[in-house]
Amino acid sequence: MTPPSIEYLLNILKKNYPQVFLNNELDLGKLIQIFEYENQNKSGLVWNGKVAAKNQAYLPSNSKLILNEEKSLDSESSENIFIEGDNLDALKLLQKHYSERIKAIYIDPPYNTGSESFVYSDKFTNQKSSQKLNQKNPNSFEALHGNWLSMMYPRLILGRMLLRQDGIIFVSIDDHELANLKLMMDEVFGEENYIEIFSWVKSETPANLSRKSKKVTEYVLCYQKQKNKTKFKGIKKNSPSSNGLLNQSNAVNILTFPKNKVSTKITDGIIPKGDYGTDKYSVKLLEDTEVKNGYFTKEVILQAKFKWTQSKLDQEIKNGTLIQIPTIKLSPSYEKLAYDEEVPPNLINHKVGVDTNETASKELREMLGGKIFDFPKPPSLIKYLFGFSDDPEGIYLDFFAGSGATAQAVLEMNLKDQGQRKYICIQLPEEIKPNLEAFTKGFRKISEITFKRLSLLHSKLSVLNSEINAGFKYFELKD
Numbered sequence: 001m002t003p004p005s006i007e008y009l010l011n012i013l014k015k016n017y018p019q020v021f022l023n024n025e026l027d028l029g030k031l032i033q034i035f036e037y038e039n040q041n042k043s044g045l046v047w048n049g050k051v052a053a054k055n056q057a058y059l060p061s062n063s064k065l066i067l068n069e070e071k072s073l074d075s076e077s078s079e080n081i082f083i084e085g086d087n088l089d090a091l092k093l094l095q096k097h098y099s100e101r102i103k104a105i106y107i108d109p110p111y112n113t114g115s116e117s118f119v120y121s122d123k124f125t126n127q128k129s130s131q132k133l134n135q136k137n138p139n140s141f142e143a144l145h146g147n148w149l150s151m152m153y154p155r156l157i158l159g160r161m162l163l164r165q166d167g168i169i170f171v172s173i174d175d176h177e178l179a180n181l182k183l184m185m186d187e188v189f190g191e192e193n194y195i196e197i198f199s200w201v202k203s204e205t206p207a208n209l210s211r212k213s214k215k216v217t218e219y220v221l222c223y224q225k226q227k228n229k230t231k232f233k234g235i236k237k238n239s240p241s242s243n244g245l246l247n248q249s250n251a252v253n254i255l256t257f258p259k260n261k262v263s264t265k266i267t268d269g270i271i272p273k274g275d276y277g278t279d280k281y282s283v284k285l286l287e288d289t290e291v292k293n294g295y296f297t298k299e300v301i302l303q304a305k306f307k308w309t310q311s312k313l314d315q316e317i318k319n320g321t322l323i324q325i326p327t328i329k330l331s332p333s334y335e336k337l338a339y340d341e342e343v344p345p346n347l348i349n350h351k352v353g354v355d356t357n358e359t360a361s362k363e364l365r366e367m368l369g370g371k372i373f374d375f376p377k378p379p380s381l382i383k384y385l386f387g388f389s390d391d392p393e394g395i396y397l398d399f400f401a402g403s404g405a406t407a408q409a410v411l412e413m414n415l416k417d418q419g420q421r422k423y424i425c426i427q428l429p430e431e432i433k434p435n436l437e438a439f440t441k442g443f444r445k446i447s448e449i450t451f452k453r454l455s456l457l458h459s460k461l462s463v464l465n466s467e468i469n470a471g472f473k474y475f476e477l478k479d
């Protein structure tokens, strides 16, 4: 193997330690200081093999991506990409064209549950080799988690390099590796860029597998490449409802409601200044006002504990928000014409339009004609997450693609708003065991399942809307 060139190594340093370059010159002293600091600072996640795993990210790849014309669909016009191969090499090869170009990553890696019955391998424990090394402790941290951590670490480092500055990553996980993944992501993405551990309700009918608790949720860890001040968008409130403008915890304030803008049910006549309100909320009318035909025809100047400032009130009236002072208690309320998307709650369930594993499995069974894939994620989950900080022209990446749920999510987002989002999905050609239904239905590798779903989506969506580019370039990773 030829050693990596100096230029290649300098580029890697620049991406990871930009602070040690001044006018494009490497400050070696500064770099050594940082390495010394990192070596002393061993309080984070540590396991045998961590250094080797990190190096994996920086060694150049010996593989190539070869376009498979036969399996590609509308490949000339499409920028969607499917890569059949190991994501470690694929992520390295993507650096050349996609470095800092990916808007969002969603991954759903194997959780290291130890199960050997899934269509994909989910057992990363290494108790046998640990027994050889350390007879007494086959359940050591290394034996249970080391392989999984070494698998994830370089892939997350490479994934981060692909993200745009306003990029975002979501990682699905359950409690087998949640704690370790959090520490690893704090290290790779920076604790300061941590956003949330979302809890996703994966099941409405959880199995009774434990004597201690029924597992209803899983987690989605979220980090931004560079945490910014932009608000995340959840869902829009769709039924307009009336909200009170008074709030006990706010300070007393004066608001002037303009004439002929505020509706009411009070009968026509003059309303003299004075004290109104309820036992709970005191409201003072500072000047006489008048009601005619269901509207206040004079300004209403009120003193009370309001949620809004004068400028917010003026802006809302400009936006068409309906303001009412319905009764003689003079307690104002408002009803917005259109609500902004709310910041998403950290519980993800049907209330925000997201399905469960059960629904996703049922839909995939119908699509592929059998129980072909274990625990697929619902596209509604991925659409919802991508919607937090979306770019209708962005590139969306999933490097543990499985059955291809992320590709479906991206295409459905485009179908909804005529966007031009592109997907890149990577899936290992992992062999399928002969005892599984997927095998009896003719699938030999998991990448064949992904390919089947992408092809079906292509035919379905092209019929629904010819503007949607549901084609893809099919690449194979070859040594």
Ligand SMILES: C[S@@+](CC[C@H](N)C(=O)[O-])C[C@H]1O[C@@H](n2cnc3c(N)ncnc32)[C@H](O)[C@@H]1O
Pocket: 085, 086, 087, 088, 107, 108, 109, 110, 111, 120, 121, 373, 375, 376, 377, 378, 399, 400, 401, 402, 403, 404, 405, 406, 426, 427, 428, 430, 446
């Ligand atoms: C939990 S599944 C993902 C399921 C997917 N989110 C879905 O809804 O269908 C994890 C997938 O990652 C794949 N995988 C595991 N190691 C991989 C690797 N090194 N490169 C690419 N894919 C890999 C497995 O074959 C499996 O299909």
